[in-house]
Every structure is written in C-alpha cells, then in structure tokens.
Amino acid sequence: MGSSEEMPVVLITGCSQGGIGNALAREFSAKGCRVVATSRSQSTMADLEKDPKFFVQKLDVQSEHNVNKVLSEVIDKFGQIDVLVNNAGVQCIGPLAEIPIQAMEHTFNTNVFGSMRMTQAVVPHMASKKKGKIVNIGSISTMAPGPWAGVYTASKAALHALTDTLRLLELRPFGIDMINIVPGGIQSNISDSGISSFNKLPELKLYKPFQEAIRERAFLSQNVKPIPAETFAKEVVSVVLKEHPPAWYSTGRLSTVAAIMHHLPISVKDFLLTKSFMKRNCLNVSKK
Template structure:
C-alpha cells in the first residue's frame, strides 16, 4: 500500500447498531476523514451504514474468538493497518442480583468484559509491530453510583475500567 493510505487512520468500532454510541462514533470518525470498519453482531442493524460506501461493514460477535480473528484479519488484509480500536459492544442486564440467572450474568460479562479483551488481544500484536495504536474501551458512569437492578452491568463496566487502567500501563512501552 502507498504511504498516503497509511496516513489515513483505520478505526475499527464494535457495537455499531443503528441508534447507539458506536453508530454515532462511526459517523463522526468518518466525517473526520478516517476509514471506518463498523461492526455489529447482526448486519441487519447496520443497513444505514452499509448503504454508505465510506464504511467497511462487518458482522462480528465479540463473544467468538473465531469471529474476532476473522474480522481483524479481513481488516488487516484490506487496509494493512488498524490504528484505533473502539470497544463499544455491550449489553444490559437488568434485575435484582439475588434473582438474575448466572447464565445472564455470564452473557453480560462475556460481551462487556471478555469481548473487549478478545478484541484487544487480537489487535495488540499488529499495533505493537507498528509501535502505535489507540484502544478505547467504552465504560459507564454507572460505576460511580451503582443502583438497584443494574448490578451486573455496573460490575461488568467496573471490571472493564480496571482492565483498561492496567492495559494503559502494560501497552505504553509498545506505543499503544
């Protein structure tokens, strides 16, 4: 690839369903001249982005290591780089902690925490080889004031916050 393409940042965003933060971020990054890879569990939730040729739209399940590897490989093959990863995919989990099925808690943590870690682990080798990159994990202000029926979601975002603080220290020597 020519040097001109290397100067145009490639931004991979998870959780780009219509009406959400990821969708708005995809539009904003694109408006600011970035090449945007918009992802979501279901292609149907991104039809508006898909109609716009500026976006590279991919179906991605952050709970699947295979899905994560496949999409990251596709992006590297197509653009030769990933400059920014925005871990935005997330799910709610509403209900009293004493009654929420453990399977629902597992699903929430698998998406909100482990999904972000799967994505991070998939892009770090590439970013480290280039000695540059940015990883953004979308948290929640709810960790500052947990409320009833939001305990699982809040705990998942608190875990992501803690992991992000550690990642910042561990990845700094690699330019990330």
C-alpha cells in the same frame, strides 16, 4: 487531507443503528478516518452499509474465531488498524439475588471478555507498528452504583480496571494508548437490551413487589435528559484523535454528578442515591 494510506483506520464494535457506536462511526468518518463498522447482526447496520465510506462487517465479540477472522480481513484490506473502539455492550436488568448466573455470564462475556478478545487480537498488530489506540467504553454507573443494574455496573467496573491495568505499564512499552471513555446519559438504544434481559428473567419471587420499578430501571439513562449521541461522538472523536489523548474522559448527562458522588463518604452517597432512585420510582413497590 492526506493520501488514503495516511488516514487512520478505526475499527468500532457495536455499530447498530440508534446506538452510540453508529454515531462514533459517522463522526470518525467525518474526520477523515477509514472506518470499519461492526455489529453482531449486519442487518442492524443497514444505514452504514449503504454508504461506501464504511467497511461493514458482521462481528460477534463473544466468538474468538469470528474476532480473529474479521481482524485478519481488516488488516489484509487496509494494512493497519490504528484505533480500536470496544463499544459493543449489553444491559442486564434485575435484582442480583434472582438474576440467573447464565444471564450474568452473558453480560460479562460481551462487556468484559468481548472487549478483551478484541484487545488481545489487535495488540500484536499494534505492537509491531509501535503505535495504536484502544478505546474502551465504560459507564458512570461504576462511580455511583444503583439498584437493579448491578450486573451491568459490575461488568463496566471490571472493564475500567482492565483498562487501567493495560494503560499503566502493560501496553505503554509498545506505544499503545489506552483510553477509558466514561459516558453519562446519552441518547441511544441501550434500553432495548435492558428490557430484553428483564423479559427473560424467571418470575420474580422475593422481588415481585418491585417488578415495575425494576423494569423502569432499563429506561433510566434515557429519562434523565440525555445528550444526543452525535454530540457525544463529536467530543469523543476529538479526544481520541489527539496526539496525546487523556487516559480518562467522561461526558454526558450526570457525568459530573457521578464523579462527585464517587468521592463522597459512603453514608452520604447511599442517602443521596436512595433519595434519587425513590424520586425516579426505581425503588417503589408495585401497586396491586
């Protein structure tokens, strides 16, 4: 292994224990990287904070001031940021016709604008070095959108579009790679934010008969035999650290199925999705 100055510095958002960001932090570290692990609440990273290999920082991606402050501290400490992983994200469960706009704004503020705050803050530094990698964590839900998670899916679709735009021409002249990681079912704590968002909904009106089905949607990714977060992290880190990483990489439970669904005729896709969600009780009327 080379000197510490030669070891890549990787900054990851959303590293709370039990999530994929935490697994990514551990795997990047295992591969010899210097890892800056961040989360909105430092207490959720107690496991990483105990390990001197990690530089743990409290970071709220919804705060431009906080983002700029943390990135400045990281650059002061290490002199560089080689890889940014925009992983911080929240779920939002509920019917689109009744979810408060404020809840939608909160989801986009984290999943989309949070990633863009991080990207805009780090690009000048990477451009000055003529190298860098920015990794955005998307979702296979964008390829086969289903009911009750439309806000989350839309936020990830927006992130995919931003990633493609940045990669194609906007960052290429500065030697910066954009990588879109598209997870399928991965064992994680993502259901926690889904249930939290559902519990904050006003009492459902038109969709009250579907209440239990809507709540169940929060657990879908964890009920499809998801792959371990550690397995996901090993694959992703291996891809990101390549000299010439791919623009798009998808892995996890149902990732291949989602890719196939994406290219099917709409009528066929609608039929298969309806059948699938009915089977998983995500469209059923609650029993009185």
